[in-house]
Amino acid sequence: MNDLLHPAPERLSEYLDGELGDRERAQVATHLQGCGDCAGAVDQLRAVKERAASLPARGPETDLWPAIEGRLKPRGATAGGRATILSPARGWRDWRVSLGLPQLAAAALALVLLGAGGLWVALERTRPSTPAATTTDRTAPDFIGPTALPADFGFVRYDGAIAALRQTLENHRDELDPTTVRIVDRNLLVIDHAIAEARRALAADPANPYLNHHLADQMQRKVNLLRQVTALIHA
Amino acid sequence: MILSALAAVILTTSGLSDRHYGRGAHTDTTTDVKPGTRLQIENFGGEVVVEGWSKDAVHVYAEHSARNLVEVGREGGTIRVVTSGRRGPPLTAELKVQVPRWMDVRVSGVYTDISVQGVEGEVRAETVRGDVSLLGGKSYVSLKSVEGGVTAKGTRGRIEASSVNESVKLEDVRGEISAETVNGDVALAGIVSDAVEVSTVNGNICFGGEIHDGGHYAFSTHGGDITLGIPGEPNASISVSTFNGEFESGFQAKLFEHQGRRYRLTLGKGGADITVESFEGTIHLNPGEEKCE
Numbered sequence: 001m002n003d004l005l006h007p008a009p010e011r012l013s014e015y016l017d018g019e020l021g022d023r024e025r026a027q028v029a030t031h032l033q034g035c036g037d038c039a040g041a042v043d044q045l046r047a048v049k050e051r052a053a054s055l056p057a058r059g060p061e062t063d064l065w066p067a068i069e070g071r072l073k074p075r076g077a078t079a080g081g082r083a084t085i086l087s088p089a090r091g092w093r094d095w096r097v098s099l100g101l102p103q104l105a106a107a108a109l110a111l112v113l114l115g116a117g118g119l120w121v122a123l124e125r126t127r128p129s130t131p132a133a134t135t136t137d138r139t140a141p142d143f144i145g146p147t148a149l150p151a152d153f154g155f156v157r158y159d160g161a162i163a164a165l166r167q168t169l170e171n172h173r174d175e176l177d178p179t180t181v182r183i184v185d186r187n188l189l190v191i192d193h194a195i196a197e198a199r200r201a202l203a204a205d206p207a208n209p210y211l212n213h214h215l216a217d218q219m220q221r222k223v224n225l226l227r228q229v230t231a232l233i234h235a
Numbered sequence: 236m237i238l239s240a241l242a243a244v245i246l247t248t249s250g251l252s253d254r255h256y257g258r259g260a261h262t263d264t265t266t267d268v269k270p271g272t273r274l275q276i277e278n279f280g281g282e283v284v285v286e287g288w289s290k291d292a293v294h295v296y297a298e299h300s301a302r303n304l305v306e307v308g309r310e311g312g313t314i315r316v317v318t319s320g321r322r323g324p325p326l327t328a329e330l331k332v333q334v335p336r337w338m339d340v341r342v343s344g345v346y347t348d349i350s351v352q353g354v355e356g357e358v359r360a361e362t363v364r365g366d367v368s369l370l371g372g373k374s375y376v377s378l379k380s381v382e383g384g385v386t387a388k389g390t391r392g393r394i395e396a397s398s399v400n401e402s403v404k405l406e407d408v409r410g411e412i413s414a415e416t417v418n419g420d421v422a423l424a425g426i427v428s429d430a431v432e433v434s435t436v437n438g439n440i441c442f443g444g445e446i447h448d449g450g451h452y453a454f455s456t457h458g459g460d461i462t463l464g465i466p467g468e469p470n471a472s473i474s475v476s477t478f479n480g481e482f483e484s485g486f487q488a489k490l491f492e493h494q495g496r497r498y499r500l501t502l503g504k505g506g507a508d509i510t511v512e513s514f515e516g517t518i519h520l521n522p523g524e525e526k527c528e
Binding site for chain 2: 177179180183184186187190191194197198201205208210211213214217218221225228232
């Protein structure tokens with residue numbers, strides 16, 4: 001590996017997981033010694049892993065997991081079979097994180113989806129002062145660019161999960177007060193508008209850490225609102 | 236202890252007035268409680284007012300339709316006050332509940348305004364279409380509404396306040412603060428805290444309060460302005476980010492600008508960590524107290 005070339009995000013994740021061969025591991029280690037961006041990215045990945053490992057082994061608070069789980073496709077199935085989905089019953093401590101750099105923000109979102117909030121605080125504390133690594137394998141399905149969905153990470157598809165929550169809301173729409181439904185819809189539109197603006201901005205400036213963070217915040221907020229509403233349905 | 240052994244007490248006497256639906260009625264009952272007992276109130280619609288008092292007893296006074304039941308019962312260490320319809324869905328009820336100040340109180344409703352004051356135990360209040368207000372409080376506090384506003388004043392403790400479609404206002408609060416809404420403003424005045432997290436999507440944020448060394452303060456909005464008023468001579472490292480917005484600082488600190496409208500400035504020794512983000516609004520950083528009116 002040429003030291004001038006940044007390792008692909010997947011390599012950094014594999015490096016962290018100890019899955020690289022001796023030669024490649026040495027190359028990455030050498031690169032990290034001279035590349036602050038990649039070293040910072042590895043630190044972030046490590047923080048996510050540690051945070052995930054520290055989460056209690058518990059399932060989601062609502063009974064939406066089956067619907068959501070059905071939407072979550074193991075990315076590993078199409079990317080070498082590395083990633084695995086663990087049901088909540090198997091516990092978080094066994095969760096193996098294999099993330100690309102642009103997906104860090106969405107990782108926090110996914111943990112919220114799975115009933116484990118609080119990661120965002122941890123990420124907030126470790127927010128990078130410099131942009132995350134800008135080298136990205138544009139052929140990889142996880143690439144976040146102008147034409148991709150930024151929250152599509154690893155083995156969890158944000159849009160699929162949102163669709164599951166949306167579907168739950170649609171299925172039970174009649175059980176809610178029409179005014180409440182209108183207000184919820186209006187607020188979802190407000191969030192969607194913010195997400196769309198953040199995505200456009202990110203497309204123009206994909207390395208901007210604030211925009212990455214902001215987009216993930218809005219997506220997380222949408223999930224939270226949908227979860228709040230579906231909780232009303234189940235109340 | 237006259238009523239304490241009863242599993243459920245329903246005291247309905249003939250009406251005060253014809254309120255809301257059909258013949259009016261009221262419920263008036265007092266239950267003695269031991270320290271550690273919790274209170275849970277569920278009122279589908281109307282109003283719930285909870286007040287702390289000096290007695291070790293829970294007094295429930297409710298005005299409601301004769302077609303409503305107000306049940307006061309005990310389940311383990313919890314006193315439950317639940318409104319329900321005699322036939323069909325519950326109608327509105329106006330509840331005034333006096334509780335020992337030490338009591339943990341949980342109130343939930345749908346079309347319900349909730350007001351709590353003088354309670355020093357844990358307070359959790361949640362409604363869908365109604366306002367939530369708290370006066371005082373000395374423990375963990377969670378206030379939530381979907382369609383209504385949320386306010387707290389004089390609280391000492393950790394507070395989580397959220398709305399969806401209205402504003403959140405906190406005044407004279409000491410303790411950890413989390414405040415959020417989607418389509419409303421957030422105003423925090425007279426704050427003394429070393430952990431503040433505020434966010435909204437389509438609203439303004441105003442903060443007036445002390446900044447403590449080692450504290451963490453985060454403010455984020457998408458479409459609104461942010462105004463921070465910081466009195467005294469704070470030690471803070473401030474990170475400001477925007478995309479389409481502006482940044483105005485009244486502090487005489489050197490400003491470092493990064494690519495993409497991101498700024499960093501350090502006040503004093505930089506002991507606190509402040510993050511301010513507005514996607515397209517203006518960020519104002521002002522010396523001195525901000526009243527956030």
